[in-house]
Amino acid sequence: MTKSSKPPKPGLSRRSFLGSSGAVGAAMGLAGSKAQAQDAPELAAQEQRHISLTVNGQRRTLGVEPRTTLVEALRDVLGLTGTKIGCNQGQCGACTVLLDGRRINSCLTLAVTADGADVVTVEGLADPTGNLHPMQQAFAENDAFQCGYCTPGQILSAIACIDEGHAGDAAEIREYMSGNLCRCGAYPNIVAAVEAVRDGQEG
Amino acid sequence: MAQTINTAVTRTDAPRKVTGTATYAADVLPAGMLHGALATSSIAVGTLTSLDTSAAEAEPGVVAVLTHETLPDYKTVKGFYAGGPGSASFWPMEGPEIKYAGQPIAYVVAQTAAAARRGAQLISAEYEVGTPNIHMDPADSFVIGAQGDNKGMVTTKGDIDAGLAEAAQTVDVEYTTPFQHHNPMEMFSATAEWRGDRLTVWMPSQSVRTLRGGIAAAYDLPETSVRVISPFVGGAFGSKAGITPYTMLTIAAAKAVGAPVRLIVTRPQMYTVATFRPESVQKFRLGADANGKLTAFEHIEIAQTSQFDAVVNPGTHITRAMYASPNIHTEQRLARSDTNTGGFMRAPNEMQTFFGLEQAMDELAHKVGVDPVEMRRVNDTDRHPVEDVPFSSRSLMECYDSVSEGFGWQNRTPEPGSMTDGDWLVGYGCATATYPTNILASNARVRMQGTGNAYIELAAHDVGTGSYTIFAQIAAARLGLPVGACDVVMGEADLPVAPLSGGSTTAASAGSAVHDACLRIARMVATEVTARSEGPLAGLDPAQVTLDDGVLRGPGGQSQPLVEALAATAAGEVEAVGEFRHPALTDQLIRATFAGGYGTAGPVTPEFAMFAFGAEMAEVHVHRWTHEIRVPRLHGSFAAGTILNRKTAHSQLMGGMVWGIGSALHEITEVDKPRARFLNANIAEYLIPVNADVREVRVEMLDEQDDYVNPLGVKGIGELGIVGTAAAIANAVHHATGKRLRKLPIRMSDLV
Ligand code: FES
Ligand code: FES
Numbered sequence: 001m002t003k004s005s006k007p008p009k010p011g012l013s014r015r016s017f018l019g020s021s022g023a024v025g026a027a028m029g030l031a032g033s034k035a036q037a038q039d040a041p042e043l044a045a046q047e048q049r050h051i052s053l054t055v056n057g058q059r060r061t062l063g064v065e066p067r068t069t070l071v072e073a074l075r076d077v078l079g080l081t082g083t084k085i086g087c088n089q090g091q092c093g094a095c096t097v098l099l100d101g102r103r104i105n106s107c108l109t110l111a112v113t114a115d116g117a118d119v120v121t122v123e124g125l126a127d128p129t130g131n132l133h134p135m136q137q138a139f140a141e142n143d144a145f146q147c148g149y150c151t152p153g154q155i156l157s158a159i160a161c162i163d164e165g166h167a168g169d170a171a172e173i174r175e176y177m178s179g180n181l182c183r184c185g186a187y188p189n190i191v192a193a194v195e196a197v198r199d200g201q202e203g
Numbered sequence: 204m205a206q207t208i209n210t211a212v213t214r215t216d217a218p219r220k221v222t223g224t225a226t227y228a229a230d231v232l233p234a235g236m237l238h239g240a241l242a243t244s245s246i247a248v249g250t251l252t253s254l255d256t257s258a259a260e261a262e263p264g265v266v267a268v269l270t271h272e273t274l275p276d277y278k279t280v281k282g283f284y285a286g287g288p289g290s291a292s293f294w295p296m297e298g299p300e301i302k303y304a305g306q307p308i309a310y311v312v313a314q315t316a317a318a319a320r321r322g323a324q325l326i327s328a329e330y331e332v333g334t335p336n337i338h339m340d341p342a343d344s345f346v347i348g349a350q351g352d353n354k355g356m357v358t359t360k361g362d363i364d365a366g367l368a369e370a371a372q373t374v375d376v377e378y379t380t381p382f383q384h385h386n387p388m389e390m391f392s393a394t395a396e397w398r399g400d401r402l403t404v405w406m407p408s409q410s411v412r413t414l415r416g417g418i419a420a421a422y423d424l425p426e427t428s429v430r431v432i433s434p435f436v437g438g439a440f441g442s443k444a445g446i447t448p449y450t451m452l453t454i455a456a457a458k459a460v461g462a463p464v465r466l467i468v469t470r471p472q473m474y475t476v477a478t479f480r481p482e483s484v485q486k487f488r489l490g491a492d493a494n495g496k497l498t499a500f501e502h503i504e505i506a507q508t509s510q511f512d513a514v515v516n517p518g519t520h521i522t523r524a525m526y527a528s529p530n531i532h533t534e535q536r537l538a539r540s541d542t543n544t545g546g547f548m549r550a551p552n553e554m555q556t557f558f559g560l561e562q563a564m565d566e567l568a569h570k571v572g573v574d575p576v577e578m579r580r581v582n583d584t585d586r587h588p589v590e591d592v593p594f595s596s597r598s599l600m601e602c603y604d605s606v607s608e609g610f611g612w613q614n615r616t617p618e619p620g621s622m623t624d625g626d627w628l629v630g631y632g633c634a635t636a637t638y639p640t641n642i643l644a645s646n647a648r649v650r651m652q653g654t655g656n657a658y659i660e661l662a663a664h665d666v667g668t669g670s671y672t673i674f675a676q677i678a679a680a681r682l683g684l685p686v687g688a689c690d691v692v693m694g695e696a697d698l699p700v701a702p703l704s705g706g707s708t709t710a711a712s713a714g715s716a717v718h719d720a721c722l723r724i725a726r727m728v729a730t731e732v733t734a735r736s737e738g739p740l741a742g743l744d745p746a747q748v749t750l751d752d753g754v755l756r757g758p759g760g761q762s763q764p765l766v767e768a769l770a771a772t773a774a775g776e777v778e779a780v781g782e783f784r785h786p787a788l789t790d791q792l793i794r795a796t797f798a799g800g801y802g803t804a805g806p807v808t809p810e811f812a813m814f815a816f817g818a819e820m821a822e823v824h825v826h827r828w829t830h831e832i833r834v835p836r837l838h839g840s841f842a843a844g845t846i847l848n849r850k851t852a853h854s855q856l857m858g859g860m861v862w863g864i865g866s867a868l869h870e871i872t873e874v875d876k877p878r879a880r881f882l883n884a885n886i887a888e889y890l891i892p893v894n895a896d897v898r899e900v901r902v903e904m905l906d907e908q909d910d911y912v913n914p915l916g917v918k919g920i921g922e923l924g925i926v927g928t929a930a931a932i933a934n935a936v937h938h939a940t941g942k943r944l945r946k947l948p949i950r951m952s953d954l955v
Binding site: 065067068069072075076079080081082083084085086087088089091092094121122123125126132136137139140141143145146147148149150151152155173174175177178179180181182183184185186187188189190191 | 213214216217218219220221222223224225226227229230232315316317385386387388389390435436437438439440467469470666667668669850851853854855857858859860861862885886887891892893894895897898899900
């Protein structure tokens with residue numbers, strides 16, 4: 001059966017729909033200009049809340065829906081796309097960020113609950129002159145990634161893993177890094193990177 | 204200039220990847236962008252009788268709901284296995300037919316991703332429901348080749364029954380492998396932006412030219428009006444090669460709403476809207492004499508395919524190349540069921556077939572009473588057993604010798620169950636790995652500046668494989684520049700032609716084109732500087748000037764670094780387009796690649812058979828009481844011609860072996876049989892190895908020279924690592940427990 005053999009639905013036939021797309025475009029023009037506003041960018045299809053949080057040391061105020069997740073706020077509102085989405089359902093760790101110093105899955109965290117919090121993403125790790133954080137350096141040197149997609153989450157998780165005191169030996173690192181999936185299979189190199197940073201900190 | 208090839212060079216894109224500044228397709232935010240979401244069918248076979256979109260349309264933030272009745276028109280294109288650019292030949296939302304569970308039935312566009320997803324949930328559909336079968340019926344299989352004929356799908360040499368009759372020992376065994384899904388960490392996405400008749404698509408891709416060609420054909424646009432951009436890809440493994448329905452739907456949606464639209468496919472939907480590894484049955488009948496030498500080799504592979512495509516991934520073409528036998532019979536068969544079309548998943552012809560072959564060899568070795576490594580040695584061959592041409596290089600036994608030594612194979616006692624460690628039963632298993640060297644045409648443009656920089660441009664891809672780095676290394680080595688001075692630009696369809704990044708081809712084929720471009724640059728510079736009145740090479744015959752590690756050398760010992768010679772030319776800058784056209788590539792194959800297809804020659808040419816080889820050894824511990832299975836050690840030695848970068852190659856091979864652990868012990872897409880749906884369609888219930896599952900993985904890369912495959916002597920390594928792993932682990936489980944497990948994945952419940 002082909003598309004044209006079906007009776008068009010009232011109000012949404014292909015022809016009438018295309019006719020109405022001008023209105024859609026106009027509505028979007030509005031959303032687009034909102035998103036570009038510098039001081040309080042927004043992400044909202046319905047009622048919105050304004051929240052303010054510290055992201056990588058900078059105070060940010062933004063409008064979000066109650067249902068907007070932290071990862072969507074970071075990526076789509078603040079344009080901090082270093083944080084990745086690998087499942088959007090709390091299973092992979094790609095979206096790991098530090099929230100008040102603790103590693104969390106930002107896809108499972110509603111942005112409104114992060115109001116007032118201190119968030120660190122991968123963009124906030126290098127120092128202002130661009131010197132890499134030791135964990136970033138260790139990941140690069142140990143080839144602790146291939147495609148690099150899980151890497152921002154792995155790096156933040158790895159920093160927290162050491163801070164938590166869960167990097168005692170390779171077995172413990174493997175266990176406490178198992179919430180961050182890497183489909184490229186870089187795990188042994190990830191463990192080597194964590195060990196290198198741990199040893200550097202001790203030494 | 205320090206040697207840059209065959210050394211361990213840190214990835215040139217590492218700084219971007221560790222700082223979050225590498226741009227993946229879904230990281231772009233075109234101004235005014237809207238968000239898409241798919242609604243998919245809950246049934247597998249039938250017809251949509253009604254689709255109620257009113258609640259979705261009323262949802263705040265929802266801008267449009269597109270169905271098969273309202274979707275803008277585009278021409279559909281053929282699927283990959285039918286010679287087209289599509290992931291499948293059947294295009295959903297062309298009408299009300301439902302041919303697989305999870306088929307897109309509606310496309311919601313909204314102002315936010317959350318509103319789009321909510322809209323998709325609010326769509327309700329009614330169906331006339333048919334009776335689906337998700338599993339193939341191996342008894343109902345047939346032989347079909349890629350071109351619709353049977354060419355090459357059945358091989359017979361000698362007399363298989365006579366060979367079995369004269370054997371001292373035989374095995375007649377069947378292995379099964381399940382549906383599996385690639386599950387790259389980066390979710391599938393497409394972002395489309397129309398500006399009048401010009402279209403830009405951002406999408407993670409293993410083949411930007413396949414995408415562009417197919418999209419241009421679908422929308423009747425000149426290719427010059429379509430941009431396809433995919434600079435970084437968050438893993439692909441075969442899942443991001445063709446144009447998928449969600450790509451076309453997103454482009455259509457962007458056209459309908461007059462704004463850019465981005466779709467991020469949900470993780471559960473990733474199981475149905477793209478390809479997967481089809482389930483398979485591997486039947487082997489092998490016979491051997493009292494020394495283990497094969498007298499008969501039969502392999503029949505039956506693989507699942509959809510109702511509307513013939514997914515031919517001929518594994519028998521690979522297995523029949525492994526061991527000498529006077530009598531050989533192979534058949535490549537398919538059986539249909541009600542799914543979307545499967546495709547190629549990391550080692551598409553090899554993972555499942557070598558799970559069979561390498562266990563069958565182990566079973567036969569056990570029956571004959573020879574050591575499994577010796578079994579491979581007595582059957583090693585330097586000529587292709589069927590095609591009767593020599594291997595261009597074959598270092599299989601060198602790999603076995605290398606891995607045996609590091610692993611301590613001599614400590615293995617042959618009797619199953621004879622090795623223990625406390626409450627753990629210990630098993631050692633081995634298996635052969637191989638991967639065909641596929642050859643494709645490629646171009647590459649290199650621009651070099653006398654100030655000491657070079658730019659390398661080609662429509663190739665870095666799917667985590669390290670291509671950015673190795674192309675820079677090749678150029679650096681040839682041009683005499685530091686690796687960091689060589690900038691590589693890839694992942695755009697407008698760049699010079701490079702092949703689809705699949706089948707472990709990019710380094711070998713596209714790398715050879717980069718190499719060629721550098722040689723052309725040297726020739727151009729030599730022509731110019733020899734014609735000048737001054738300079739170390741002035742007055743020489745340019746044909747006598749050679750390039751040697753970045754230095755131009757004359758016949759009488761004159762020399763000048765290429766970069767210096769270039770700086771002395773009028774323009775101080777030169778560019779050349781390099782080409783790789785292996786003699787085995789026919790016009791038709793070259794044309795196919797230039798049209799965005801996969802025009803591969805090899806692994807067998809009239810002169811040589813081209814394969815990379817490896818040998819893997821696994822130590823498995825099975826707990827005597829709980830039957831828990833652990834893999835404390837996995838070693839592999841591999842010979843794949845020139846290793847361009849020992850760091851990234853190590854990662855590729857290691858990653859492949861980790862995939863093998865997954866195939867052996869974790870991965871299966873479970874099905875709900877009555878409803879023909881994939882059940883565990885998420886990354887927590889579809890198990891893949893996590894960090895704690897992976898202990899010692901040791902990779903050795905042997906030196907191997909192969910002057911036939913390409914000027915760099917490179918064979919592909921992206922898939923080699925996975926090939927023997929599942930069989931090595933299964934063989935080790937047998938050695939530990941005496942239980943022969945012929946079905947993947949191996950679970951502790953199988954050992955109870
Ligand atoms: S994206 Fe958050 S856990 Fe996967
Ligand atoms: S580097 Fe690709 S998923 Fe980890």
